[in-house]
Amino acid sequence: MLRSVYQTAPKYIHKQGLWKDTLFFGRRRNHFFELNCQLRTVYSDREVAAFENNTVYDLPSNVKNKPEKVEADQDEVEYKDNEHTGEAHEDVVTSDPITLRxxxxxxxxxxxxxxxxxxxxxxxxxxxxxxxxxxxxxxxxxxxxxxxxxxxxxxxxxxxxxxxxxxxxxxxxxxxxxxxxxxxxxxxxxxxxxxxxxxxxxxxxxxxxxxxxxxxxxxxxxxxxxxxxxxxxxxxxxxxxxxxxxxxxxxxxxxxxxxxxxxxxxxxxxxxxxxxxxxxxxxxxxxxxxxxxxxKIASLIEENHLCDFDWLRIELGLNLQDVEIKGGDFFLDSLAKHINTNEINVIVLKTYLKLKKQFPNNMNSLLAFCVNVAHMQTLSQLFRENGINAQYVSGETKNSERDSIVADFRNGKIPVLFNCGVFTEGTDIPNIDSIFLLRPTKSKPLLIQMIGRGLRLSKGKEKLLVTDFVDSKSLGLSLSSTLSGKPDVLSLIGSLGSSGFNRRDEMLPGDIDYIKFTNYKGIEMLYDESKRTNSPPYELLRNMKRLNSLGTLGHWTQVKFDTWATSSGYRSYFKVEVTKAAEYKASHYFTKVGAHNESRLIINKVCESKDFDSISNGLANYINTHEYIKSEMNAVRQRENNMKHQPITKTQTSFITQIVPTTVEKLQSDALDYKKFMKLFGAKVTGMSRWDAYTLIFAYTVARKQAVLLWLKEAFLKTKEKRALITKESFLKKSQKLVDEGWV
The missing domain is CATH 3.40.50.300 (P-loop containing nucleotide triphosphate hydrolases)
Known part of the structure; x- marks a missing residue:
């Protein structure tokens, strides 16, 4: 059995038993946001939770996870210096005068x-x-x-x-x-x-x-x-x-x-x-x-007042659909049951051990944000059971004990510090060189506050490493200030970004559907709009439009932000997508029916290259060497040409009026006027040709929700005028008032 280097309980372990939770919790909300950044695979998708041969032991089964509650206003800790006089703290002596920037x-x-x-x-x-x-x-x-x-x-x-x-x-x-x-x-x-x-x-x-x-x-x-x-x-x-x-x-x-x-x-x-x-x-x-x-943060980083950072996303594919929602957010007790599990906690520990080797300059002072007190208790004990001096601080930690823990963390005696809702504001610990985001949040302000804990300059710190286990990246960091209570861009529909791998052979048991690792290099990639138009998905967009204009390889439909597809016959299609290595990959998908009528999806890789001409040539060669596919595609092209001059069918209408409203309802947009939308949607469907309906239904069979979101964006969200037609009047009046008064 692996023995902890700490044979006795650390001096910071509290004896009060169970802890009270601070009411900081949240859920991730997808915004209409497309991250402009380079992607680089850090680990293969097959690694999942098994990081090399690291030996990790789970917590004993008798560790309790039952949290208590605390009143929401109890975020004040009594200040005990000079308590009878009301005078301030002792004078601070410093040899470094403050010069205003x-x-x-x-x-x-x-x-x-x-x-x-x-x-x-x-x-x-x-x-x-x-x-x-x-x-x-x-x-x-x-x-x-x-x-x-x-x-x-x-x-x-x-x-x-x-x-x-x-x-x-x-x-x-x-x-x-x-x-x-x-x-x-x-x-x-x-x-x-x-x-x-x-x-x-x-x-x-x-x-x-x-x-x-x-x-x-x-x-x-x-x-x-x-x-x-x-x-x-x-x-x-x-x-x-x-x-x-x-x-x-x-x-x-x-x-x-x-x-x-x-x-x-x-x-x-x-x-x-x-x-x-x-x-x-x-x-x-x-x-x-x-x-x-x-x-803003970006400006302070560019002017060297804050350090730059790398964003490492550990995408667990958390399935939080069953988490109870209260007040428009995840209910804390329900959320903790899904996040604070042995399976996920062991992944967190193994990630730390892996990154400690891969990024030795960035894992000396790790600050981790947890869901609740029980969550950080469990994690800190798991880390200590495996020889890592990890401590935690909550709103209930005694002042003297908190000061002692923070001082040791500042001095490097404690390499890992867990917290929940304590260090989101008013924390000045410049030596923080890495952050673990272990709690879902839909709040951009809270996300910025958490990341900001590690952006202060410190001797020897070149960059901050942010490791995101819950996909907070989708919120983005470019948040404009407004007194209207929300970001200045009205988001009606969720993100169109790729949702990651979800194939059955890559799933993990329980709440984790998939896990992958992606690194986003450099804060400048989050803000440089010029990189958007030069990014691989936009290059693919231009190339696919050019390929469609030639008409030599059929008609291609955009099914995701970074993926296009074309039919190659009954229950089969070709797909071209952007890989994690920023290359283009072409594949052929078809369904094979077994002896007992069971269906199995077969995927054949056609080619992969950074050069799009190589992709188009590879597809042409593949089609020409498979006469059956070539014949089927010719027949498909003929049927498609006939559809362009025919009205939408009843079957198509029934299908589209089922999948689109269902998708919109699940988005739960505060700004969307559903009655307005349904009226315009009905008119839109009535005016569709059989070809228009065919392309939408085909895209849906390939990419499901992502295809519907793309269609909605094109049909209803492409311009400000279009968006206004389906926006609630109350939101329009507020927005116009802000414009009239010079707020935006």
Whole structure:
């Protein structure tokens, strides 16, 4: 038996027994997104879960997986330093002065100019994780204090709202380091650290209060009842995408900066976050008037303020159809049953062991995001059982213990750290060189927050390695800031990208349908639009159109984004597709019927090459050397030519009106007006020729849902005008209002 190098329980293992779950969970949603990137196979599809000869032992059967629940608002941990005085943390001494970057200066100027002009009093700023939000709003404070909201304005206080202890620490240390105000005028109001009202407001000097939202909003904001509201020049909200929640809105009302109850003498309201979009699509425009500055991840990477990253996708093909949906998202308990399994957890461990050898420079400080507490408990114990010092941190971890774990992780004593919902915000650990995404999410903002944990520059770190086990890549990273509550591109239909292998001989038991490994090299591939038109699928599109114009090899139909097919007779067809190695591959598919009428699909590889002319020549040679195929294809061509002048048949109409609406209904689009769509769809089908219907049905027999999505895109989504015809009026009005008011 393999013995762990840790013979006794590590000092970080908690003795409280079962843990409470933090309510962070999600599901992946396909967006109308086509990733422009080069693909390279890292492992063969046949490797599946067997990575060479690594010896791994499963957890003992008596390990419990039953999670408990915790209230959603319990994301605050009491701050215990100087708890009776309310004073801030001890001074931070540093020999490295902070110099503002060009975009940070531009952001501060934009804030000050907008406030001084009187155009808006409630401003939002979007700066990608690692862009220095805390430095920006700290350096903006002296300039804001100089502004006058009205004649005789003498307010010289700032309230900074945070929702976590780590954010409070980071904010106070930055303010002290920058000497924004006298250090004895920096206060903390969080948990047991209650503000000394008399000391704070009787002193006429400028002051800054860092306040905990859960603490200040508790019991109808009684904690702030004795605050002198006239002393506040501005309220600054860190991670302001939370600001639409009830607790924040209570505080905005108490401090007279609520948009619902405008007060001319109320303080300015400034919000800072890495992304303005929320998973629940609640619009931040209910809180803020204007986004005055935005800086995205791609820009920060290009300017060398953040490190680049590689994206390794471990596509397990998770079958989550049976997971219970609650509130438009996966229900946590139900989701955990599918994700937290021995089978998947062993794959995670074996992946780590494999990558540790393949990417030795990137697997020294791994941060992993899990579904819930039980999930990370199970994984960390599995890793330790196999000799890896893996620890975990949750919202229930004691402050001192969390600080000790994080310190050891920073210093390299702990190579693997699991968490769920703790390190998505307010975490500054530059040495993180690899990230495991082990939890499904449909939230682009959350995805960006998770990846952002590892993008900070650090000595010796060249790139971040992101390993995605749940296909978060399909969400993309190019998320534009908007106060409307959703990305600025209205997505009516899911992704058209290839869904991966799903052949029976490559399936794994249980919830895992397939597993494959793909590496996406370089962040620039996610953003460079020029690479899209030069990518293999687009090259294939141009070549297939040219081949159709010649008419020498029949008529080819696009059945997937990267796949085309043509009929070669009864229950047989040719297919040309783009491989993972960015080559073209031609294959012949036909059904063979056995002695007992059982059917078996036979696939013959015709040819494979990076040169498309070699593909077309290979197909021609294959057809010419098989007289039966040649004869069948000639007959098919004749029937197809006759169909072009005939109306759609009743049988075709019945089939199409069954498969298309079914596909659309399963997409569950919030923007789609189903009645509008069905009316236009009915007219579209009525006007189809027998040939049009034939090509759609043929494509469906080859690629099923992907073929229908392509047809829908061409028929209803190709232009803005077409999309508007099937979009709900409420969405159209919101979109037009944003355009009219200059938001987009």
């Amino acid at each position: 060009a975009y940070q200066k531009e952001c501060i100027s934009s804030i000050v100019n907008t406030l001084s002009s009187g155009d808006a009093k409630k401003l939002a700023v979007s700066i990608a994780t690692g862009g220095g939000k805390t430095v920006i709003f700290s350096m903006a404070i002296p300039e804001i204090l100089k502004l006058s909201r009205f004649e005789g304005d003498r307010a010289n206080g700032i309230l900074i709202l945070v929702h976590r202890r780590e954010l409070a620490n980071q904010t106070i240390k930055t303010i002290q380091q920058l000497d924004i105000v006298d250090h004895d005028r920096i206060f903390l109001d969080m948990g047991k650290n209650k503000l000394d009202i008399a000391r704070t407001f009787k002193d006429p000097r400028p002051f800054i209060i860092v306040g905990s939202v859960p603490t200040l909003a508790r019991v109808e904001c009684t904690r702030v009842a004795d605050y002198n509201m006239d002393r506040f020049k501005a309220v600054i909200v860190d991670e302001c995408h939370h600001s639409v929640s009830t607790s924040y809105k209570k505080l905005f009302k108490a401090f007279r900066c609520s948009k619902d109850q405008p007060d001319e003498r109320g303080p300015f309201l400034l919000g800072f976050t890495a992304t303005m979009a929320r998973t629940d699509r609640v619009p931040l425009r209910k809180i803020f008037d204007k986004i005055v500055f935005e800086k």
